[in-house]
Amino acid sequence: MVESTLERDFALLQRFDPAVAGIEEQPVRIEYRVGQGTKRHYVPDFLVTYQDAARPTRLVEVKYSTDQHLLTGSLEERFAAARDYAAERGWVFALVTEKEIRTPRLENATFLLPFRDRPPDPAFRDRMLEATGREPVTVQELADLVAGDAGDRARVLPSLWALVARFEIMADLDQPITMRTVLRRPRRGSA
Numbered sequence: 001m002v003e004s005t006l007e008r009d010f011a012l013l014q015r016f017d018p019a020v021a022g023i024e025e026q027p028v029r030i031e032y033r034v035g036q037g038t039k040r041h042y043v044p045d046f047l048v049t050y051q052d053a054a055r056p057t058r059l060v061e062v063k064y065s066t067d068q069h070l071l072t073g074s075l076e077e078r079f080a081a082a083r084d085y086a087a088e089r090g091w092v093f094a095l096v097t098e099k100e101i102r103t104p105r106l107e108n109a110t111f112l113l114p115f116r117d118r119p120p121d122p123a124f125r126d127r128m129l130e131a132t133g134r135e136p137v138t139v140q141e142l143a144d145l146v147a148g149d150a151g152d153r154a155r156v157l158p159s160l161w162a163l164v165a166r167f168e169i170m171a172d173l174d175q176p177i178t179m180r181t182v183l184r185r186p187r188r189g190s191a
Contacts, residue, residue: 001025001026003045004062006062006063006064006098006101006102007045007046007062009101009102009106010045010046010060010062010096010101011023011025011046012106012109012110012113013101013105013106013109014046014048015109015113016105016109016112016113018051018167019050019051019052019055020048020049020050020051021049021050021051022048022049023046023047023048023049024046024047025045025046026043026044026045026046027044027046027047027059028043028044028047028059028085029041029042029043030042030043030044030078030081030082030085031081032077032078032080032081034077040077040078042078042081042082044059044060044061044082044093045060045061045062046058046059046060046062047059047060047091048060056090056091056092057086057089057090057091057092058091058092058093058094059082059085059086059091059092059093059094060093060094060095060096061079061082061093061094061095061096062096062097062101063075063095063096063097064097064098065097065098065099070095079093079095103174104173104174104175104176105173105174107176108171108173108176108177109173111161111177112161112164112165112177113165115158115161115162115164115165116162116165116166118158118162119162120158120159120160120162120163121155121156121158121159124146124155124156124159124160125159125163127145127146128142128146128156128159128160128163128169129163129168129169129185131145131146132169132183132184132185133185135184136182136183136184137182137183137184138179138180138181138182138183139160139171139177139178139179139180139181139183140179140180142160142183143156143157143160143179146160160183164177164183167186168185168186169183169184169185169186170183170184170185170186171183
């Protein structure tokens with residue numbers, strides 16, 4: 001259960017990332033002691049696992065960089081407990097703020113995710129994959145190349161976005177997507 005829009009946005013980015021195998025909300029309850037032994041507990045926001053087993057699992061806390069508790073350091077004991085807990089399991093603990101989340105990648109993921117479950121039109125798919133396999137092209141160039149006329153562009157673009165959302169055609173998702181965005185086929189072994 002996400003508790004903020006920032007957590008929601010973090011989860012959306014993880015669902016969009018092809019390297020992520022899974023994301024679990026509020027995955028563990030960590031017991032720790034404060035001062036002379038006062039028991040406390042802490043529940044981090046997410047546990048993120050990756051397709052590549054060599055990449056360590058991340059135990060993640062999501063906070064706004066302006067959070068008063070974060071700024072005053074009053075969360076450091078719980079974060080230290082989380083770092084220890086994660087290290088004991090071969091994981092890493094990460095604090096993630098809006099600076100890493102609220103980026104063009106989030107805007108692109110929000111735009112593209114609805115296209116992921118739409119199958120691209122077979123009449124356009126092969127032509128788009130072939131065109132991007134030769135050399136990089138812009139969205140505009142690819143749409144013009146595949147669409148026979150302006151009326152077809154309305155049918156071409158949803159298929160193009162589906163291919164980008166599925167990582168069958170690559171774009172620099174860390175920059176805002178426009179009609180001038182350069183597209184290419186993924187290199188072997190990458191997504």
